[in-house]
Amino acid sequence: MYHTWMRYFTPSPVHHRLGLVCLGVGLQHGALPTVGPRTLDHHVAVVVSSGGGWYRGPDGRRTTVTAPALIWLTPGVPHHYAADPGTGWDEAFVDFTGPATATYTELGYIEPERPVVPLADAQSARAAIGRIARAARPGNPLLEVETAAAVHELLVALRRARADTAADGDPVLSALARDAFTPLSVAEHAARHGMTAAELRAAVRRAAGRSPKDYLLTVRLGRAKELLAATDLPVAAVARRVGYDDPAYFSRLFTRRVGTAPIRFREQQGRTVPGGWSTTVPDPEHPPTLLTGSG
Structure with missing residues (x-):
């Protein structure tokens, strides 16, 4: 038994000029059907939050997937994967494409050579995917731009969540x-x-x-x-x-x-600051504010 929800989008040529566009989003859990073997023409980030399964790439080698984990599906690369039929897994996926993917790959945010990436935590990635899912509401006039922005956010969240990255950075x-x-x-x-x-x-x-x-x-x-x-x-x-x-x-x-x-x-x-420039990073929950007196 499994449950699935998904939406797919068709951004216009103008939206593709943003450099990165979202093509689809899905949330699934349970003993999901096996995917593939297949080959795609775009990128997919599959975030497994709980459970486990396996992944097999073009070399035929089977890799165990244990949550939390990320599966990279990259264009032109045959792949085959599935949740464990006994336990299933909790999965969220985002399909995306655009010329910015080449830059993200060069910077190491997308790793075609490492299709299964252990994560320290899937929470921030799931939050970004949740924003894409909410943007998919019917009639949203900001759909393409809102989801494109969230894909950028997702790639940053996934890079930060890698298990080989310390919580406070490298x-x-x-x-x-x-x-x-x-x-x-x-x-x-x-x-x-x-x-x-x-x-x-x-x-x-x-x-x-x-x-x-x-x-x-x-x-x-x-x-x-x-x-x-x-x-x-x-x-x-x-x-x-x-x-x-x-x-x-x-x-x-x-x-x-x-x-x-x-x-x-x-x-x-130039805007000289009396007293100097603060080196303290503001708390996002309590940003600096102007205090006005009563006179």
């Missing part, structure tokens, strides 16, 4: 961000973690989808933008604060990556 990335403003080479950063440069590159590529050098650059430039926008520090002082002793090199690097010179960025964004 420790290597956290350490790199902490030390980003010190004049260290990639090899010196690696040595601080007891790693070779190649091991550090592999770890950062796996966690952030980029090289350590590029990751450090994004952290430095982010801080530089904050200092340019919120303080009156000279550009040379900003450069030193973010790890560059040569202000001319910093300006060239900033201009090439940001698309505008530091001085021009300050003119566009």
